[in-house]
Amino acid sequence: QTPVEDRRIRRLDEEVINRVAAGEILHGPVNAIKEMLENSLDAGSTQINITVTDGGVKMIQIQDNGHGIKKEDLPLVCERFATSKLREFEDLSSMTTFGFRGEALASISHVAHVTITSMTKDRPCAFRCQYASGKMISDPKATAGLVGTTIHIEDLFYNCLSRRKGLGTSSEEFHKISDMVSRYALANPFVSISLKKMGSKTPAVCTSGSGVVSNNIGALFGADISPDLLHVHYEETTLTTSTGTATFEAEMYATNPNYNSKKNIFVLFINERLVSSTTIKKGLLSVYNEYLPRGTHPFLYVKLKVPPQSVDVNINPTKSEVRMLHEQDIIAALRTRLNDNLLSCGTSRTFNSKA
Numbered sequence: 001q002t003p004v005e006d007r008r009i010r011r012l013d014e015e016v017i018n019r020v021a022a023g024e025i026l027h028g029p030v031n032a033i034k035e036m037l038e039n040s041l042d043a044g045s046t047q048i049n050i051t052v053t054d055g056g057v058k059m060i061q062i063q064d065n066g067h068g069i070k071k072e073d074l075p076l077v078c079e080r081f082a083t084s085k086l087r088e089f090e091d092l093s094s095m096t097t098f099g100f101r102g103e104a105l106a107s108i109s110h111v112a113h114v115t116i117t118s119m120t121k122d123r124p125c126a127f128r129c130q131y132a133s134g135k136m137i138s139d140p141k142a143t144a145g146l147v148g149t150t151i152h153i154e155d156l157f158y159n160c161l162s163r164r165k166g167l168g169t170s171s172e173e174f175h176k177i178s179d180m181v182s183r184y185a186l187a188n189p190f191v192s193i194s195l196k197k198m199g200s201k202t203p204a205v206c207t208s209g210s211g212v213v214s215n216n217i218g219a220l221f222g223a224d225i226s227p228d229l230l231h232v233h234y235e236e237t238t239l240t241t242s243t244g245t246a247t248f249e250a251e252m253y254a255t256n257p258n259y260n261s262k263k264n265i266f267v268l269f270i271n272e273r274l275v276s277s278t279t280i281k282k283g284l285l286s287v288y289n290e291y292l293p294r295g296t297h298p299f300l301y302v303k304l305k306v307p308p309q310s311v312d313v314n315i316n317p318t319k320s321e322v323r324m325l326h327e328q329d330i331i332a333a334l335r336t337r338l339n340d341n342l343l344s345c346g347t348s349r350t351f352n353s354k355a
């Protein structure tokens, strides 16, 4: 039994609140990198290089050539709820950037040592500063640089030892990182993205930014996928459903029935955001039940565009789970289209083998 005195209600310390909040966003290095990567994309970068040591626990560095952070804004970068992206609550329904909460860098700075170097095009040099617990702890120091931002994170979770103990091995954490970075590289074909382990010559992820999605699929997920890839474009459509009208547009890169794998790769982006949705995944993958041997899977990459008002991106702090209006109707339409495409390959295959 807790002594009566200890059961009194007290306000938590600011520092405790912030560290708890950080824990909700950052489950591991992969979440930190995802947030940084999204910031780099938000900044209009065309080249993003990520380097990590020890599965991201010891060091993460992400360098981009985006628009940079103004010197005057540097003191605010790691402050909680400080953002250049969201102004009014109403803007949430039409956000086109990944970020909007202004929490990511703040959280990271509460559980790691952060150094930011950034240069905007109206300045002749870059500025570098260090951050701890949401605050800038050194005055911006002028250094040579190129337009863009480099964020250097060291000793993730140095002050949350239980979180650190809960992480996987370096190679497990690196695997999660490379999986996530690959998915972003796939969805951003015009951005050259690389990921490597510090000291390693060969990058784990490397795309050219040339914009050819099928090449990227081969480079990122296996060269054996490319020859069997179907590109299905579902042009903008408005469906009349029992609950109103649903407008959507979809692009799918799906393997044909000649391909099957023990690996189950399903990548879903809704309005440029990497999301997970068990409903959509199950709905689409089950189309393959009639085409593939049991226990094997296709490669399927779905890029869905729906009106921003019809998705809720604010369900949880990691923003991974989204809810969409008219989900069932849209899934049904995509299933039909996917099936039609698979069916037509099936027919041509039979035809060929008879010939």
Ligand code: ADP
Pocket (backbone or CB within 6 Å): 035, 039, 040, 043, 064, 066, 067, 068, 069, 077, 082, 083, 084, 085, 098, 099, 100, 101, 102, 103, 104, 105, 106, 149
């Ligand atoms: P959010 O992305 O939700 O605004 P973050 O904590 O991720 O919050 O970032 C805070 C702010 O720092 C951003 O709004 C942006 O102005 C700036 N910022 C962060 N990373 C970059 C970057 N790589 N390039 C340019 N600006 C950045």
Ligand code: MG
Pocket (backbone or CB within 6 Å): 035, 038, 039, 098, 099, 100, 104, 105
């Ligand atoms: Mg952000």
